[in-house]
Amino acid sequence: MKKNSYAAIFKNGIVENNPTLVQLIGMCPTLAVTTSVINALGMGAAVIVVLTFSNLFISLLRKIIPEQVRIAAYIVVISGFVTAVELLLKAFLPSISASLGLFIPLIVVNCIILARAEAFASKNSPLASVCDGLAMGAGFTIALTVIGFIRELLGTGKVFAGSDGTGGIALLGPSYPPAIVFVLPTGAFLTLSFIIAAVQWFRNSSDGKKEKIRVEAIKAQTSSDSPEAGENGTDEASAPASGDECETEAVK
Amino acid sequence: MSKILLIMLAAILTENFIFSKFYGICPFLGVSDKPSTALGMGMSVTFVMTLSSAATYLVYHYILTPLGLEYLKTVAFILVIAALVQFIEMFLKKYVSSLYSALGIYLPLITTNCAVLGAALTNIQEGYTFVQSVVFGFSAAIGFTLAILIFAGVRERMKYCDPPKAFKGFPLVLLAAALLAMAFSGFSGFSV
Numbered sequence: 001m002k003k004n005s006y007a008a009i010f011k012n013g014i015v016e017n018n019p020t021l022v023q024l025i026g027m028c029p030t031l032a033v034t035t036s037v038i039n040a041l042g043m044g045a046a047v048i049v050v051l052t053f054s055n056l057f058i059s060l061l062r063k064i065i066p067e068q069v070r071i072a073a074y075i076v077v078i079s080g081f082v083t084a085v086e087l088l089l090k091a092f093l094p095s096i097s098a099s100l101g102l103f104i105p106l107i108v109v110n111c112i113i114l115a116r117a118e119a120f121a122s123k124n125s126p127l128a129s130v131c132d133g134l135a136m137g138a139g140f141t142i143a144l145t146v147i148g149f150i151r152e153l154l155g156t157g158k159v160f161a162g163s164d165g166t167g168g169i170a171l172l173g174p175s176y177p178p179a180i181v182f183v184l185p186t187g188a189f190l191t192l193s194f195i196i197a198a199v200q201w202f203r204n205s206s207d208g209k210k211e212k213i214r215v216e217a218i219k220a221q222t223s224s225d226s227p228e229a230g231e232n233g234t235d236e237a238s239a240p241a242s243g244d245e246c247e248t249e250a251v252k
Numbered sequence: 253m254s255k256i257l258l259i260m261l262a263a264i265l266t267e268n269f270i271f272s273k274f275y276g277i278c279p280f281l282g283v284s285d286k287p288s289t290a291l292g293m294g295m296s297v298t299f300v301m302t303l304s305s306a307a308t309y310l311v312y313h314y315i316l317t318p319l320g321l322e323y324l325k326t327v328a329f330i331l332v333i334a335a336l337v338q339f340i341e342m343f344l345k346k347y348v349s350s351l352y353s354a355l356g357i358y359l360p361l362i363t364t365n366c367a368v369l370g371a372a373l374t375n376i377q378e379g380y381t382f383v384q385s386v387v388f389g390f391s392a393a394i395g396f397t398l399a400i401l402i403f404a405g406v407r408e409r410m411k412y413c414d415p416p417k418a419f420k421g422f423p424l425v426l427l428a429a430a431l432l433a434m435a436f437s438g439f440s441g442f443s444v
Binding site for chain 1: 271272273274275276277278281323324325326327330331334363364365366369370373374377416417418419420421422423424426427429430431433434436437
């Protein structure tokens, strides 16, 4: 493989096909452990380790594992590494291990790991699979950290506080009244919803430029009387424009 | 007896798997388009989770503990659950074909449902007895079914709304889930 294809793997994992924000998989830990930045980073690191090693070993074993029992074999490989990470965390970082709780053993059933094993590691060379594991893990970690940052900042007024709630940097000043709802489950759904909406908005507006030219060409052909049709993707609340887009899609 | 009742109430309402612990979010968001599919998924999860709570309890206390292999519980449990799901699928296919046609397509998805493994591990962590484990597995699954059914009803109504373009699809679903989570946090109060 050439050098630029490894760069493409990293770009794919972190930006284009970010597992959390674009592929929308692995939602349980994303929502559960993002109450603080430290928890998000701990979870992200655990997933990077498990994903990289499971990708490496599944890629090495890809010619030995029989087709029919491959999912079971993958799960055994993955759960072995998860157990190793669980024991290591318990021994060396007991506070993070305690605050992540059952979500460390539950990495076994995280869709991201099995999805990468099935979609990438079972078809590619060990080195490429390690890169893919690192890239997807990094994409997951970045997404979690962003969510954790927003939730912790709005929910407690501090960031980077330890798992016992002490320490941390009071970014919003001491007089900020904490909006507790952001560290509650409601805040998890709410924050993720707005972040994914923002991602979709960015993707729409970058596609929107190409789309605009297409839509205007069609508009010129059909000479319809809808002046807003060219504006789609530039305005978040452009409901009539998106309605027109559906119509023009149908015309095509 | 009161302990059992307390476990049931906590697992269904205050410590609801979806809205308070975030176990089983993937099926919750994935198969909640229609109340009928949501009910099918909920019933399959109830079936598997009750049986797997019993099976994992027995495996942990009668195989792993005597051999001193407690640290392998994650590996052992996921294998037990995978085997159990496969076995239930074959059994239903052969003997109870009406139930199989209702639940068949959901069963393979359940192996990787973190609610099932989460319930098994919670049972061990909380030190529940056999009966308590089975009751916990069953009630947590009922809580899951309740959440996914309510949510499917909400989503059916949402099909006809016209959100801003960026919120179309997944963000809107998450917003609805946020509001439902707020309703469920009323059961436990806002004490953090």
